[in-house]
Amino acid sequence: MVEVPEHLLKRAAEARARLSGVAAPGDGGEQAAPAAPAGWPAAGAVRPPAGRSGVAAPGAGGERAAPAAPAASPAVVPAPAPAAAVPAQPPVKVEAPVAPYVTAALQRKTIPYWVIPVLLFLPIWAIYYVGYLERPPADPEGLLFEGGEVYAEVCASCHGGTGSGGTGRQLSGGEVLLTFPADAAGYDGLAGHIAWVVNGSEQTELVEGPVYGDPARTGVDSPRTVGSFGAVMGNFTESLTVEELTAVVYYERVAHGELDDETAAFELEVLEEFVHINSEAGVGNLALGVSVAEVSAQLDEARAAVAAAQDEVAAG
Numbered sequence: 001m002v003e004v005p006e007h008l009l010k011r012a013a014e015a016r017a018r019l020s021g022v023a024a025p026g027d028g029g030e031q032a033a034p035a036a037p038a039g040w041p042a043a044g045a046v047r048p049p050a051g052r053s054g055v056a057a058p059g060a061g062g063e064r065a066a067p068a069a070p071a072a073s074p075a076v077v078p079a080p081a082p083a084a085a086v087p088a089q090p091p092v093k094v095e096a097p098v099a100p101y102v103t104a105a106l107q108r109k110t111i112p113y114w115v116i117p118v119l120l121f122l123p124i125w126a127i128y129y130v131g132y133l134e135r136p137p138a139d140p141e142g143l144l145f146e147g148g149e150v151y152a153e154v155c156a157s158c159h160g161g162t163g164s165g166g167t168g169r170q171l172s173g174g175e176v177l178l179t180f181p182a183d184a185a186g187y188d189g190l191a192g193h194i195a196w197v198v199n200g201s202e203q204t205e206l207v208e209g210p211v212y213g214d215p216a217r218t219g220v221d222s223p224r225t226v227g228s229f230g231a232v233m234g235n236f237t238e239s240l241t242v243e244e245l246t247a248v249v250y251y252e253r254v255a256h257g258e259l260d261d262e263t264a265a266f267e268l269e270v271l272e273e274f275v276h277i278n279s280e281a282g283v284g285n286l287a288l289g290v291s292v293a294e295v296s297a298q299l300d301e302a303r304a305a306v307a308a309a310q311d312e313v314a315a316g
């Protein structure tokens with residue numbers, strides 16, 4: 001056998017590698033990328049003393065012996081396997097037939113992402129909706145709504161936001177209706193309530209005497225007398241129009257007095273008519289010193305009008 005010079009063997013191996021696009025064939029090692037051409041000193045020939053750097057020297061028994069020259073001996077020409085010359089064709093991918101139900105599932109429309117927040121919001125909406133049904137919302141143009149606004153602006157500073165009292169007396173928990181009832185015998189509580197807010201403590205005393213409200217009132221400080229709470233309330237003759245004053249009185253009766261629904265509905269109609277009568281008469285503000293009897297007479301007029309309208313409806 002003729003000895004082939006080493007450098008020729010090396011060149012031939014490089015040429016083969018270039019042609020095939022595959023790293024020079026090693027002896028079976030698939031990861032022979034940095035494989036040194038044949039002829040390199042055999043692995044381990046020049047080996048740094050093991051353990052010097054604390055890192056195992058390549059090829060010193062490590063599993064990744066990649067940089068080690070595959071050809072163990074320069075004398076043996078690594079015979080390229082014929083198969084290695086032709087780059088192995090990547091295996092043709094055979095698509096497995098997709099079952100129709102899988103295709104259907106993939107094509108089916110999924111739930112749009114925005115549905116999730118909508119679904120989460122549904123119970124909140126349901127609670128809100130039920131609450132909405134239970135209590136008719138205050139009509140933004142109605143007396144109750146307007147009264148709430150007036151109350152918050154003008155009265156809450158003394159009587160508290162919820163009517164629980166402060167400088168002024170407590171109105172909530174039905175207290176205000178004990179003083180100005182809807183159904184007291186011989187006393188028009190609605191008229192008394194309106195006249196009280198028009199006149200305040202001082203004028204009320206001048207017109208009616210020291211007792212205000214239902215003379216048959218029960219509970220603490222009954223019957224009510226002007227100044228008995230240790231403070232007095234001013235009058236609202238000029239600062240509130242007939243409508244504003246009527247509205248805040250209605251609001252107190254519903255929100256703090258806890259008027260029952262039926263009476264509340266009736267008083268609303270009466271008070272609307274009361275506002276209407278005054279507006280027809282060109283009265284913008286109720287006069288300071290108006291008596292409970294005078295307000296009561298006007299309310300009776302309004303009550304009669306409401307009753308007549310209801311009879312008309314009933315008669316068809």
Ligand code: HEC
Nearest residue numbers: 154155158167168169179201224226227228229231232233
């Ligand atoms: C400056 C504080 C103050 C303001 C503002 C005020 N009040 Fe009064 N209110 C009082 C005081 C004090 C009394 C008790 C008066 C007395 O004993 O003479 C009172 C009593 C009342 C009463 C009688 C309660 C009862 O059961 O004896 C009603 C009703 C009332 N106020 C309604 C109103 C309304 C409506 C407004 C707003 C338009 C209003 N008040 C604004 C201080 C105030």
